Amino acid sequence: MxxxxxxxxxxxxxxxxxxxxxxxxxxxxxxxxxxxxxxxxxxxxxxxxxxxxxxxxxxxxxxxxxxxxxxxxxxxxxxxxxxxxLSAFAAVRGVAERRLAEVDRIVRGYFDARDDMRPVTRDELQALMRDGLVTLIDVRPTDEFALGHVPGAINVPLSEIKAWSSRAGAGMEVVAYCRGPWCVMSFEAVAALRSLGHSARRLEDGMPEWRAAGLPVEVAA
Amino acid sequence: MxxxxxxxxxxxxxxxxxxxxxxxxxxxxxxxxxxxxxxxxxxxxxxxxxxxxxxxxxxxxxxxxxxxxxxxxxxxxxxxxxxxxLSAFAAVRGVAERRLAEVDRIVRGYFDARDDMRPVTRDELQALMRDGLVTLIDVRPTDEFALGHVPGAINVPLSEIKAWSSRAGAGMEVVAYCRGPWCVMSFEAVAALRSLGHSARRLEDGMPEWRAAGLPVEVAA
DNA sequence: CCGTCCTTCAATAGAGTAATTGAATGACGG
DNA sequence: CCGTCATTCAATTACTCTATTGAAGGACGG
Known part of the structure; x- marks a missing residue:
């Protein structure tokens, strides 16, 4: 052998x-x-x-x-x-998403309950940001934000969503992102923000995919 | 748990x-x-x-x-x-090709000895076929050829390369393909054809990738 | 409806994998 | 150069995966 x-x-x-x-x-x-x-x-x-x-x-x-x-x-x-x-990870994830009934069940049971809207694509986000129509929040922990984030995003870790919302005032248009397409934090953030009276949506996926797409990344000084 | x-x-x-x-x-x-x-x-x-x-x-x-x-x-x-x-397979293969020294060793030791030329891309092949400049051979077994092959290809299983070559005469420009990018048969075919006096190259990958690229597929009657 | 044939299941032994623990390595700071 | 600390190794136990074997389903043809 x-x-x-x-x-x-x-x-x-x-x-x-x-x-x-x-x-x-x-x-x-x-x-x-x-x-x-x-x-x-x-x-x-x-x-x-x-x-x-x-x-x-x-x-x-x-x-x-x-x-x-x-x-x-x-x-x-x-x-x-x-x-x-990351491509290999995404490809494996794609097979699971398309073909495994259990994935569908989890998505319906947990994720759709928090955000069943179509996420914002990267292109859409860039247009919205350019026109100043939305506030972009990065809900990851501060250390991860510091290692690289979408330019113009502000860091609001999940635990501080409520405090930030009351500081910022109600009725804001918010887009949230975190680690990746099924990262729990952005779903939780969107659900929390909506219950606080904001219009919130998620970015289609997270920082690594943004970076992989060749888009600019801002790093903390 | x-x-x-x-x-x-x-x-x-x-x-x-x-x-x-x-x-x-x-x-x-x-x-x-x-x-x-x-x-x-x-x-x-x-x-x-x-x-x-x-x-x-x-x-x-x-x-x-x-x-x-x-x-x-x-x-x-x-x-x-x-x-x-197939995307997931290709992505996993990509990681291995880029990162595993052992893959490099195998490629150098076996595959490069049979064909160290740059393979023909699908686009190049289509242009060459359109102008009638090459003969395209599918070196897979007949049953696999019958299930779908590149339009215009003729089926020459590996075992029949030598007989086909003598029938066809020397000095032909040949492109060979088989099951996929590292399918052994097309490497063997190219090595054999060159030793028989032909100018032979491989297609960059095989039938599944051709199909996945959305290109036309011919099926036996 | 009974035999045949393709496929799947069940049971087994052996090989590999995972998590835990405690000891060993290797680099820095005094 | 000695203690400290981050990391790795080694050894153990429990678990899972692999291949093999023989028997059981399931569908067709007579």
């Missing part, structure tokens, strides 16, 4: 990549790393997992060429190795 | 799809099913595997929404459930 023909050898390599994507925790790690580079410890804290566990999954992702590591003093910073990783 | 938040529930679904792609045999099954629908038995014969094994892997692929089944009398015909499956 150790000598293989080249076709099988290649397929084994492709399978290594797919297998590395085949764990929910690793997918969540990829979503977080798509926001920006993270140390093992920081990632473990974000995910509420033991450090050793995250470290081992990071090794698996590295063996599959999905993440790359860079040592910086005591810390090792991991980041996505290639933009093609 | 049975109650999950919706984010984790979604990621579990995405992981089911990725996990189903995470086995070399299942990837090979997908490549074959991309040529056209197959019964369990036919697929098992193509892959040289026991029927029960193939049946179980097909169940796994079906649970992941990757293939769909249709009963026709005694036979159950499986086919790819959605065009997005």
């Amino acid at each position: 150790s000598i293989r023909n080249p076709k099988q050898a290649l397929y084994e390599q492709f399978a290594i990549v797919a297998k590395a994507l085949g764990h929910p925790l690793r997918l969540e790690m990829i979503e977080h790393l798509a926001q920006g580079a993270r140390s093992v410890e920081a990632l473990a804290a974000k995910l509420g997992q033991p450090v050793a566990n995250i470290s081992q999954h990071l090794q698996a992702l590295r063996r599959a060429g999905i993440v790359s590591a860079e040592r910086d003093g005591k810390f090792v910073h991991y980041s996505l190795a290639d933009a093609s990783v | 049975s109650i999950r938040n919706p984010k984790q529930a979604l990621y579990e679904q995405f992981a089911i799809v990725a996990k189903a792609l995470g086995h070399p045999l299942r990837l090979e099954m997908i490549e074959h099913l991309a040529q056209g629908a197959r019964s369990v038995e036919a697929l098992a014969a193509k892959l040289g595997q026991p029927v029960a094994n193939i049946s179980q892997h097909l169940q796994a692929l079906r649970r992941a929404g990757i293939v769909s089944a249709e009963r026709d009398g005694k036979f159950v015909h499986y086919s790819l459930a959605d065009a997005s499956v």
Whole structure:
């Protein structure tokens, strides 16, 4: 079994990549790393997992060429190795969205209850922003916002939505985004804002996709 | 552990799809099913595997929404459930090609030895065909050719390359294609044709990608 | 309606994978 | 150069996946 023909050898390599994507925790790690580079410890804290566990999954992702590591003093910073990783994630997600009834059930049961409107596309958002018609809020935690956000967006983490709303006054047109297309926070934000009297919609997906589309990104000073 | 938040529930679904792609045999099954629908038995014969094994892997692929089944009398015909499956396969392959050193090693060691020229793109092929400058050969087995091929292509299975070459005479400009970008047969065909005095190149990828690009497909009567 | 044939299921053994724990490595700061 | 701290490794246990085998469904043809 150790000598293989080249076709099988290649397929084994492709399978290594797919297998590395085949764990929910690793997918969540990829979503977080798509926001920006993270140390093992920081990632473990974000995910509420033991450090050793995250470290081992990071090794698996590295063996599959999905993440790359860079040592910086005591810390090792991991980041996505290639933009093609996001395409692969999106493609897998696309199959699941189109074909798995359970995905449909989850979307209907949770997400549609919070926002069943068509999300705003990137193009639409750019037009709305240009004309000053909407306020764009980034509902991710402050550290993720600092690593890169849509130009003109203001950072309103989910926990501060209510306070921000009362400061800003009612009746605003708001567009919210966060980590990606099914990131829970922007759905929660939209639901909260609507109940507070605003007209709120979501951006079609999050920061990593914005960046991948080649659009400008603003980084905190 | 049975109650999950919706984010984790979604990621579990995405992981089911990725996990189903995470086995070399299942990837090979997908490549074959991309040529056209197959019964369990036919697929098992193509892959040289026991029927029960193939049946179980097909169940796994079906649970992941990757293939769909249709009963026709005694036979159950499986086919790819959605065009997005090919995108997902291609995206995973892209990560592996870009990031895994082992893929590079295999390509250099086997494929480049048979054809290190830049393959012909689909656009280039269409122009060459229009002007009658090349002969296009489909080196897949006859049954796969019959299920759909590039218009104007002639079917020359790999085993018949030599006989065809002597019938056709030397010095021809030939373009060859088969099942996909790393399908071994077109590499072997190009190497054989060159050693027989022809000017041979490969098409950039195979029949499924041609079809997915929305180009016309010819089906045997 | 009974035999045949394609496919699926059930049960098993063996291999691989996941999470946990505690120890080891490797770099920095005093 | 020694202690500290981030990360990785090693070892354990539990779990899941893979391949094989033989038996059970399910549909057709006589």
